[in-house]
Every structure is written in C-alpha cells, then in structure tokens.
Amino acid sequence: MATIVQFENVGLRYGTGAETLSDVSFSLVKGGFYFLTGASGAGKTSLLKLLYLAQRPSRGLIRLFNEDMVTIPREKLPLFRRRIGVVFQDFRLVPHLSAFDNIALPLRVAGGDDCDIEKPVSEMLAWVGLSNRASARPATLSGGEQQRVAIARAVIARPDILVADEPTGNVDPEMAARLLYLFDGLNKLGTTVVVATHDLHLLSRIGNATMMRLDAGRLLDPTGALRHPPQIRERQ
Amino acid sequence: MANALLISAADRRLLPEGRMAGPMPWVIAIMMFLTILAAAAAMALAGSAHTLGEDMQARLTVQLPEPNAGLRDAQASQILIGLRRLSVVKSAEAVPQAQLAALLEPWLGREGIDESLPLPALIDVELKRAGDADIAVVSELVAMIAPAARVDQQAQWLQPLANLLKSLIWLAIALVALMTIATSAAVVLAARAALNTHRATIDVLHLLGSSDNQIAGLFQRRIALDALFGGFAGLLIALVVMLLIGDRMRALGSELLGSASLGWGDWLLLFLLPLIGVALSTVSARITVLRALRQIL
Numbered sequence: 001m002a003t004i005v006q007f008e009n010v011g012l013r014y015g016t017g018a019e020t021l022s023d024v025s026f027s028l029v030k031g032g033f034y035f036l037t038g039a040s041g042a043g044k045t046s047l048l049k050l051l052y053l054a055q056r057p058s059r060g061l062i063r064l065f066n067e068d069m070v071t072i073p074r075e076k077l078p079l080f081r082r083r084i085g086v087v088f089q090d091f092r093l094v095p096h097l098s099a100f101d102n103i104a105l106p107l108r109v110a111g112g113d114d115c116d117i118e119k120p121v122s123e124m125l126a127w128v129g130l131s132n133r134a135s136a137r138p139a140t141l142s143g144g145e146q147q148r149v150a151i152a153r154a155v156i157a158r159p160d161i162l163v164a165d166e167p168t169g170n171v172d173p174e175m176a177a178r179l180l181y182l183f184d185g186l187n188k189l190g191t192t193v194v195v196a197t198h199d200l201h202l203l204s205r206i207g208n209a210t211m212m213r214l215d216a217g218r219l220l221d222p223t224g225a226l227r228h229p230p231q232i233r234e235r236q
Numbered sequence: 237m238a239n240a241l242l243i244s245a246a247d248r249r250l251l252p253e254g255r256m257a258g259p260m261p262w263v264i265a266i267m268m269f270l271t272i273l274a275a276a277a278a279m280a281l282a283g284s285a286h287t288l289g290e291d292m293q294a295r296l297t298v299q300l301p302e303p304n305a306g307l308r309d310a311q312a313s314q315i316l317i318g319l320r321r322l323s324v325v326k327s328a329e330a331v332p333q334a335q336l337a338a339l340l341e342p343w344l345g346r347e348g349i350d351e352s353l354p355l356p357a358l359i360d361v362e363l364k365r366a367g368d369a370d371i372a373v374v375s376e377l378v379a380m381i382a383p384a385a386r387v388d389q390q391a392q393w394l395q396p397l398a399n400l401l402k403s404l405i406w407l408a409i410a411l412v413a414l415m416t417i418a419t420s421a422a423v424v425l426a427a428r429a430a431l432n433t434h435r436a437t438i439d440v441l442h443l444l445g446s447s448d449n450q451i452a453g454l455f456q457r458r459i460a461l462d463a464l465f466g467g468f469a470g471l472l473i474a475l476v477v478m479l480l481i482g483d484r485m486r487a488l489g490s491e492l493l494g495s496a497s498l499g500w501g502d503w504l505l506l507f508l509l510p511l512i513g514v515a516l517s518t519v520s521a522r523i524t525v526l527r528a529l530r531q532i533l
Contacts, residue, residue: 054443056533074533075448082445092440096252108250109446153444 003063003229004030004161004192005051010060012046012217019058020046021217026226028194030160033187035203036196038214044196045089045165047214051194052086052163053077065160082110085159085191087167091150093138099149100125100134106157124152127182129175143170151179161192168199180205250441251434251454260426260459264419264466265473268513271415272474272506278408279505280496285401292391292398293366294326298378299386303354311382312357318377324363324370331358366391416516423463423517427455427524442532452525456518463517467510474506 005028012021021043028034038044049055050062053069062069064080072080085106093102104112104121125131128148138146147170154162162183168176176199184206187193195202203211210229213220221227298315302308312330319328336355344353363370375387391398431438441451485496498506 052443054533074530077533078442078445078447080445081443086443092436092443094250094437094440096437097250105250105441106444109441109444109450 002030003027004032004065006061006063007050008061008063010050010057010062012043012050012055013058019217021050021057021214024060024217024219026212026219026221027229028161028192029229030192031187031190032192032229033184033206033209034192034194034212035206035209036194036212036214037198037200037203040198042214043217044214046217047219048086048163048165048194048196051161052084053081082106082157083160085154085157085162087147087151087154087162087164089165089169091138091146093146093149093153095138098135098137099130099141099145102138102149103152103156105153110157120156124156128152129178144172144175147171148175148179151182155182155186155191158186158189159191161194162186164193164195166197167195168197168202176202177205251430251437251458258426258462260422260462261466261469263422263426264463264513264517265469267415267419267422268467268470268510269474269477270470271412271419271513272471272509273477274408274411274415275509276474276478276498276502276506278405278412279498279502281401281405281408283499283502284496285398285405288394288398288401289391292394293389294363295390296361296363296371296374297388297390298359298361298374299388300357300359300382301384301386302357302382305354308357311385312359314381315378315385316359318381319359319361319374322373322377324365324373326362326364328359328361331360333357419513420516420520423459423520424524426462427459427521428528430455430458431525431528438529439532442529448526448529451529452522455525456522459521460514460518463514464510467513471507471510 005026007024007026010021010024011019013019024047036044036047046055050057053064056070060070065083067080069077069080094105097105100121103124104117107117107120122131122134125134128151130145130148130152133141133145136145138149141149147167151164151167154164164183167183168179171179180202183193183195187206203209210226212226219226298319300308300312300315302311316328316330319325333355336358340355361374363374371387371389378385378387438451482497
C-alpha cells in the first residue's frame with residue numbers, strides 16, 4: 001500500500017511557548033484506518049490541524065500525497081485541502097446556511113453546479129437521518145444533529161483522507177455505531193480515516209484499525225510500526 | 237466588474253445578505269453625491285472660463301477722452317467707420333452716451349451729470365479672432381484718427397475673474413480626488429469589518445479548500461452591490477440639486493453664470509461616475525480581502 005501521509009520529526013510550537021508536538025514521526029498508508037488517542041492536552045487536535053493543513057509545523061517534514069506540505073506555496077493548498085474531509089470537534093457549521101447548504105459546501109467550493117449537488121446531498125442527508133431537517137439552520141439543530149451534518153459535510157466529496165476530531169462525542173451509542181459504520185464504509189472504498197477519540201470502546205469496533213497514541217506531544221511508537229508501517233515494509 | 241456580480245445564488249448565500257442594512261451604501265451615496273457635485277462644478281466652471289477666455293480675448297474697447305464734444309463725436313464716427321471697414325473686425329458699436337451717464341450715476345448722482353461733464357466716447361469692438369497682430373491693426377487706425385484715444389483689451393479687466401475661475405476649477409478637481417480617496421478608504425474599512433464579522437465562515441471555507449479568489453469574490457460582490465446602490469442614489473440626489481441650482485442661475489440672467497453649463501460629454505461623464513465608483517470599490521475591496529487572506533494559511 002502507498003504512503004499517503006508522512007511525518008518526519010515534526011515539531012509544533014505556538015508562539016514562544018513550549019512545543020505542543022515534539023519529534024512526531026509516522027506514516028499513514030492509503031486505505032488505512034487510524035485511531036488517535038491520548039489524554040486531553042496531549043496534542044491530538046494540534047496533530048490533526050497539521051494533517052488537515054490548517055497549520056504549518058515549526059520544524060520537521062510533512063508529506064501529503066507525495067508533496068512537501070511545509071514548503072508548498074499557500075496558493076496550492078486549497079487543491080490539497082479539497083482531498084481532505086474534516087469533522088471538527090466544534091463542528092464549525094456555517095450558522096446562516098441550512099443543513100443542506102452546509103453539507104453541499106465542499107462540492108460548491110470544488111465548483112459543482114446546483115444540479116450536480118442536489119442528489120448526493122439529499123442522499124447524504126438521508127444517510128445521516130436528517131432528510132426532514134434539510135432546511136434547518138444549525139442553531140435549530142441538536143448537538144447530535146449538528147455533528148451528523150458536520151460528518152456528512154466531511155465525507156460528501158469522497159475525500160482521500162478523512163480526519164475526525166472526537167466525532168462521536170455528542171451522539172448516542174447507536175448513532176456512534178452508525179457513524180463508525182459510515183467511516184468504515186468509506187475506508188473500504190479507499191479513504192484513509194484518522195479518528196481522534198477518547199472513547200476506547202470505538203477501537204474494538206474496527207478490526208483492522210491502527211492505534212496512534214500521543215503522550216505530552218510525543219507519539220508513542222515503541223515498535224516503530226507507525227514510522228514504518230508493516231504494509232510498506234512488506235512491499236519493500 | 238460584471239464578474240463581481242455574476243455568481244450563483246448558492247454562492248451568494250455563503251455570506252449572509254443584508255442589503256441596505258449597513259451604513260456602507262449610504263456612505264457611498266453621500267460620497268458620490270458630493271463627488272458628482274464637485275465634478276459638475278469643475279466642468280461647468282471650465283466651460284465658463286473657456287467662454288470668458290474666448291469672448292474677452294477678442295473684445296476691445298476704444299476710449300476717446302476728448303473734452304470737446306463736437307470733436308469727440310466726429311472722431312468717434314470716423315473711427316467707427318474705419319473699424320467697420322477693417323477685415324479683422326467682426327463688429328464695432330458705439331456705447332450710447334446715455335448708457336455711460338447711467339454707469340456714472342451711482343457715483344456722481346443725477347445732478348452731477350450734466351452736459352458740462354466731459355464724458356469720453358466708448359466703442360465696443362469685437363475681432364474675428366483674438367490675436368496681437370489684429371489688435372495692432374485696430375490700434376494703428378485709432379491712433380491715426382485720434383492720437384489721444386486708448387485701445388484696451390477687455391480680457392485684462394477680467395483677468396482676476398478668470399484666475400478665480402481657474403482656482404475654483406482646481407479646488408473642485410481636488411475635491412473629486414479627495415472624495416475618491418475617502419470612498420476607497422471607506423470601502424477598505426468596510427471590507428475589513430466584513431472580514432472580521434465573517435471570520436468563522438471564512439476559516440471554514442478555507443479549510444474546505446476555497447481559494448483566496450473565491451472568498452474575495454464573495455466580498456467584492458457585496459461591496460459592488462453597495463457601491464452600485466450608493467452610486468446611483470448619490471447621482472439621483474445630485475441631479476435634483478443640479479437642476480434646482482441651474483434653475484436659480486438662469487433666473488439671475490447673468491451672462492457669465494449662464495455660460496456655466498454642461499455639455500453632452502460632461503453629462504456622460506457624470507453618469508459614468510457611479511460606475512467608476514463601483515469599479516473602484518470592487519478593486520479596493522478585492523485588494524483588501526486578498527491582503528487579509530494572505531495573513532492566514
């Protein structure tokens with residue numbers, strides 16, 4: 001399997017403070033499923049920000065889709081961001097847009113016409129069980145419904161990488177299971193999935209998932225399997 | 237500019253629409269109103285200055301300060317006949333003595349003006365074209381008939397007025413320039429405020445892969461619409477004010493004020509000013525937003 005993400009000795013520091021992430025090195029293979037765990041403040045969200053190109057590292061090398069993301073000109077970043085679906089911890093739905101329009105955003109950003117957008121968005125709304133809330137604004141949706149809209153928005157464009165920050169934090173166990181099922185389905189279609197979570201029960205639901213554990217900004221990788229995934233070693 | 241307005245209805249919804257809710261259209265309307273008035277004043281004054289210059293340069297006054305009334309009238313007649321025969325002269329008319337007396341009456345009183353008061357004879361001359369050589373021909377003829385007579389160019393008396401008109405024209409042009417700068421500054425401030433207001437939405441759009449151009453397009457469309465409304469509202473109010481002022485000026489019956497009119501080209505430029513304002517606002521908004529977006533990854 002091909003490497004889709006590569007971090008080499010990545011460090012991240014906000015301002016002049018201590019490093020939030022230190023010497024983080026790992027590779028993600030195309031089609032892999034990863035859980036990112038760690039205590040609060042361990043640096044999970046910071047690592048995800050680097051992954052979905054919201055932040056450049058203070059040091060180290062990050063390669064996505066075989067391109068160096070540290071030195072790439074910023075005007076080229078949008079094309080790479082369109083290949084990454086993100087479920088933000090705080091959802092970040094656009095407040096004045098309906099659920100339908102929020103989910104349609106990635107398709108519109110990519111230049112999709114209204115006639116091409118209608119069907120996939122309606123299907124996605126049905127999939128997350130929100131067909132009857134298509135025209136509802138985020139403020140009128142419950143936390144769980146907002147989370148489902150955020151997830152639908154992240155996956156609507158069939159991204160190469162799906163990054164989810166605590167995606168099951170606000171939903172009941174049944175919906176959490178459905179969402180994981182959705183992530184697993186996407187993963188089987190070839191999407192690399194990275195889910196940051198505190199919920200260790202989720203780990204057992206995806207059989208072939210790899211666990212990445214952050215501790216005080218450092219990635220624990222005692223066997224070196226994250227740095228050199230077995231899939232790649234086997235191929236080599 | 238048209239591209240700034242032509243985006244899909246769905247894209248338009250990406251930023252909340254609040255037409256005429258904010259002060260921006262009204263600020264632009266006021267700016268455009270003042271700009272159009274200043275531009276109209278500049279163009280009308282330029283017309284007056286041009287008319288004044290053309291008319292006065294070619295006009296002369298022959299003055300015969302002869303105390304002997306009989307000799308004065310005889311010389312005046314000879315000069316008048318001679319002038320009318322000159323090919324460079326378009327027209328020559330004697331100013332009636334009664335008119336001269338009327339001009340002096342405010343200073344001397346009616347009793348002060350009697351037949352014993354030696355009034356000069358005045359002849360208004362209009363040349364076919366203003367030129368030193370033609371003036372010299374007239375002066376030569378007058379000196380031959382009446383050596384004591386003076387030939388004055390009317391333009392030299394009106395030079396201070398012409399200078400005042402030129403100053404007012406430059407003042408009006410400066411006002412147009414200042415108004416343009418102020419409008420651009422207002423647009424820049426409005427664009428920055430809008431960016432701050434919609435920062436969360438912009439961040440999301442960015443992370444979903446929107447390019448700077450896509451985001452700037454949303455803002456420039458809003459500003460362009462505000463400028464379009466404000467520009468034409470300002471034009472409308474300015475037109476009403478100009479028509480009222482024009483009416484008052486015509487009522488004065490002044491030749492100089494009457495010459496302060498606008499030609500078709502001037503009117504066309506005035507009608508184009510709101511569109512120029514829209515283009516300027518759109519470009520200002522675009523530059524501001526693109527610069528601000530470059531600050532984020």
